[in-house]
Amino acid sequence: MMGDFKLTTVEEMEAATEKLLETGKKVGADGWQYRVKNQTPHCKFGETGICCKICSMGPCRITPKAPKGICGCDAHGIVARNYLKFTAGGSATHSDHGREICNTLYHAKPEGPYKVKDPEKLIRIAKEWGVETEGKDIYDLAHEVAILGLSEYGKVFGHQNFLKRAPQHTQEIWEREEIAPRAIDREVSCSLHMTHMGCSSKPEALIRQSLRSGLSDGWGGSMAGTEFSDVLFGTPKPVDTEANLGVMNKDNVNIVVHGHDPSLSEMICEYADDPEMIAYAKSKGAKGITVSGVCCTSNEVAMRRGIPMAGNFLQQENVVLTGACEAIVVDVQCIFPALGPLSKCFHTKFVTTSPIAQMPDSEFIRFHADTAAENAKAIVKMAIDNFENRNPDLVYIPDMKQKATVGYSVEAIVKTLDGVTNSQVDETGTTKPLIECITSGVIRGAVAMVGCNNPKIRPDYAHIELMKKLIANDIIVVASGCSAQAAAKAGLMDKEAKNLCGAGLKRVCELADIPPVLHMGSCVDISRMMILVSELAKDSGLNISQLPVVGCAPEWMSEKAVSIGNYVVATGIDTFLGVDPYVSGSDQVSKLLTEGLRDWVEAAYTVEKDIEKLVDLMIERIEEKRTAIGI
Numbered sequence: 237m238m239g240d241f242k243l244t245t246v247e248e249m250e251a252a253t254e255k256l257l258e259t260g261k262k263v264g265a266d267g268w269q270y271r272v273k274n275q276t277p278h279c280k281f282g283e284t285g286i287c288c289k290i291c292s293m294g295p296c297r298i299t300p301k302a303p304k305g306i307c308g309c310d311a312h313g314i315v316a317r318n319y320l321k322f323t324a325g326g327s328a329t330h331s332d333h334g335r336e337i338c339n340t341l342y343h344a345k346p347e348g349p350y351k352v353k354d355p356e357k358l359i360r361i362a363k364e365w366g367v368e369t370e371g372k373d374i375y376d377l378a379h380e381v382a383i384l385g386l387s388e389y390g391k392v393f394g395h396q397n398f399l400k401r402a403p404q405h406t407q408e409i410w411e412r413e414e415i416a417p418r419a420i421d422r423e424v425s426c427s428l429h430m431t432h433m434g435c436s437s438k439p440e441a442l443i444r445q446s447l448r449s450g451l452s453d454g455w456g457g458s459m460a461g462t463e464f465s466d467v468l469f470g471t472p473k474p475v476d477t478e479a480n481l482g483v484m485n486k487d488n489v490n491i492v493v494h495g496h497d498p499s500l501s502e503m504i505c506e507y508a509d510d511p512e513m514i515a516y517a518k519s520k521g522a523k524g525i526t527v528s529g530v531c532c533t534s535n536e537v538a539m540r541r542g543i544p545m546a547g548n549f550l551q552q553e554n555v556v557l558t559g560a561c562e563a564i565v566v567d568v569q570c571i572f573p574a575l576g577p578l579s580k581c582f583h584t585k586f587v588t589t590s591p592i593a594q595m596p597d598s599e600f601i602r603f604h605a606d607t608a609a610e611n612a613k614a615i616v617k618m619a620i621d622n623f624e625n626r627n628p629d630l631v632y633i634p635d636m637k638q639k640a641t642v643g644y645s646v647e648a649i650v651k652t653l654d655g656v657t658n659s660q661v662d663e664t665g666t667t668k669p670l671i672e673c674i675t676s677g678v679i680r681g682a683v684a685m686v687g688c689n690n691p692k693i694r695p696d697y698a699h700i701e702l703m704k705k706l707i708a709n710d711i712i713v714v715a716s717g718c719s720a721q722a723a724a725k726a727g728l729m730d731k732e733a734k735n736l737c738g739a740g741l742k743r744v745c746e747l748a749d750i751p752p753v754l755h756m757g758s759c760v761d762i763s764r765m766m767i768l769v770s771e772l773a774k775d776s777g778l779n780i781s782q783l784p785v786v787g788c789a790p791e792w793m794s795e796k797a798v799s800i801g802n803y804v805v806a807t808g809i810d811t812f813l814g815v816d817p818y819v820s821g822s823d824q825v826s827k828l829l830t831e832g833l834r835d836w837v838e839a840a841y842t843v844e845k846d847i848e849k850l851v852d853l854m855i856e857r858i859e860e861k862r863t864a865i866g867i
């Protein structure tokens with residue numbers, strides 16, 4: 237039944253933002269929309285990647301009259317060096333997040349606050365890593381595996397443990413091309429060594445290391461982040477939730493979690509749900525407590541607890557502009573420093589919690605695994621106490637939200653799809669039903685839609701329009717990060733969105749009872765997508781690069797996104813970008829990334845700013861791959 241299902245349009249979201257900015261004007265608030273105007277047009281040297289300031293002889297900028305820097309480095313060396321530095325920043329960031337999760341696992345105790353919620357997964361990983369599991373206490377095992385996980389960051393010899401999960405062919409490529417990542421920290425250090433003054437200036441060498449550094453993220457740090465988060469907080473399974481600003485509740489104390497590390501957000505959710513805290517909120521005149529999220533930590537708690545998603549990256553200021561946010565609690569990454577001064581225009585408490593992300597105009601409550609329970613309680617209490625400081629005249633929550641079913645981990649996808657075709661699903665299951673759908677043409681292929689918002693692209697528009705066209709063409713979409721939230725806000729994760737699909741995909745959605753856009757989690761969870769394609773390749777007997785599958789980040793903005801792009805391409809998946817990674821200043825580097833990589837890793841980038849063309853190119857690529865394998 238179609239019922240009254242209707243997508244929320246980008247125009248409607250923009251109108252809501254306009255209204256919020258009106259509130260902002262009343263209190264003298266700033267907004268990214270204004271700051272973009274002050275910052276444009278952007279510096280052309282920076283935009284094309286030909287500004288070098290890695291030593292103090294410069295900064296050097298390349299022009300037709302000055303084709304070399306003072307050291308003699310040309311545009312190609314400078315662009316490639318900048319690209320590698322950008323990648324290393326992203327790899328370091330994701331991987332350090334993964335390290336924190338290993339650290340949290342090390343602190344897990346039977347009495348909590350951190351417990352082992354998925355012991356089977358822990359045992360599976362332990363066995364995979366050659367750890368004896370028989371007769372061992374699960375917490376002893378957790379600590380042993382956590383130490384091994386932490387050791388991956390500085391391992392003395394060999395490569396990342398998780399690489400063995402890839403198909404043999406992919407592992408051989410990594411070996412042959414000398415891009416199999418060693419210790420995670422080593423790849424970041426090696427990248428910064430290579431980009432130091434007087435080291436590498438040869439584009440091929442720098443781009444090769446970009447792939448290796450990216451792989452140390454996707455198949456190292458990010459994968460650790462995902463896997464051990466599942467062990468600690470549970471492996472996601474389908475759960476219903478809601479998305480967009482309308483999930484905030486004007487009668488309740490609103491706590492917004494923002495950032496990436498679920499160690500914080502999980503604890504906030506836990507204590508906001510505590511009857512004692514709810515009673516305390518009621519004693520302060522609120523009807524209850526609503527926790528909602530922004531950015532990837534929101535994806536984490538949505539996937540595991542059904543906590544609603546207030547918005548994605550460029551909506552983070554909007555939650556404060558509602559005037560109904562008692563506290564925005566952040567951990568690390570993608571947090572606008574603007575939230576400090578903005579919160580001062582309202583009653584909102586801007587709470588920073590990590591030594592990694594400290595900002596002016598915030599209240600710093602240092603969050604630590606040992607004291608997590610007290611820290612979380614103190615934050616929830618602070619938000620409740622702040623409820624009475626709200627100015628009712630400034631409260632406006634756009635009446636805008638959509639239903640979403642989220643929580644599609646690889647385990648959940650396999651179970652859901654296997655259940656449709658195979659009534660005797662065993663515990664492990666396979667991706668064969670999905671392969672059958674693809675080979676028969678019922679589904680033409682799959683696109684992994686990932687990444688951020690970027691003011692260079694009309695926010696959310698590219699994500700939503702691309703997804704609409706893909707599903708109409710029977711291409712299933714798996715999404716993560718802010719792309720997933722764009723889909724959820726629009727309604728594309730509502731199962732009723734099946735009516736926007738082509739006949740084949742619609743049938744699959746009906747039979748499997750899934751939405752056409754599957755939420756696979758946060759950005760570190762793109763590692764889940766790597767496992768999924770690996771399983772598809774193994775189960776089909778094809779190479780990853782032969783599968784009718786592509787990746788796409790139409791609105792990406794962060795260093796992490798470039799690191800991701802590198803490991804997705806290096807895994808054999810063609811990747812389509814809507815924003816140029818500051819490489820247009822070198823035809824050599826651009827050509828290497830868009831063509832040359834194919835000789836190394838059987839996949840390459842496509843950069844296309846026109847999103848109509850971008851989606852057509854992806855569909856074309858998927859059809860080409862189908863033809864090549866004769867399906």
Ligand code: BF8
Nearest residue numbers: 532570687688717718759
């Ligand atoms: O890690 S998609 S804006 S929130 S970087 Fe940031 Fe980009 Fe969002 Fe998550 Ni990923």
